[in-house]
Amino acid sequence: MNSQRIHSNYSLRVFVFFIAGGIVVSLTFADFPEIQSALQPSGSYGLLLAPIGLSFFLAMTVFGVFLLPFCSFACGAAVAYLGQSILAAGNGFSDYRDICAFLCVLVPTFFVVCSGGMHISAMIRETVAKAKPQFKNAFRSYNLAAVLPAAAVCLAGYIIHKI
Numbered sequence: 001m002n003s004q005r006i007h008s009n010y011s012l013r014v015f016v017f018f019i020a021g022g023i024v025v026s027l028t029f030a031d032f033p034e035i036q037s038a039l040q041p042s043g044s045y046g047l048l049l050a051p052i053g054l055s056f057f058l059a060m061t062v063f064g065v066f067l068l069p070f071c072s073f074a075c076g077a078a079v080a081y082l083g084q085s086i087l088a089a090g091n092g093f094s095d096y097r098d099i100c101a102f103l104c105v106l107v108p109t110f111f112v113v114c115s116g117g118m119h120i121s122a123m124i125r126e127t128v129a130k131a132k133p134q135f136k137n138a139f140r141s142y143n144l145a146a147v148l149p150a151a152a153v154c155l156a157g158y159i160i161h162k163i
Helices: 002-031 033-038 044-059 064-130 133-162
Strands: none
Touching: 002 064, 044 064
């Protein structure tokens, strides 16, 4: 019974951060309309699949409870960006028809994955907190071993992109 209450709290947190991401992008485009003409939604499918992939990854970590709302913020911003692009296209919206159909599947899937991921991450966090000290140290070293290569790949991608 208690886990259901916590799970609904996670869903609410995911929803609030999703809406906040959409509001930030909408207000940014309202204040700076020249930004929208400079940005084109190329590779939009990859942009939309990133939050779901990140949600799956963060669901298996101890810090997923804290980081998944920011993933939800990013997904809300991406959906608002695509919505603003569709509205700005006017009569040329046929280029965005596939993206609109994809959004109808993506957004509910993201909410299920992200709120469930927060619940799984909370259970992992509770399990690690109750573990013996030698298991905690092994888990910490595993997390560090997982984070360092991911950070190195991100840094290498940034450097390659700048060259």
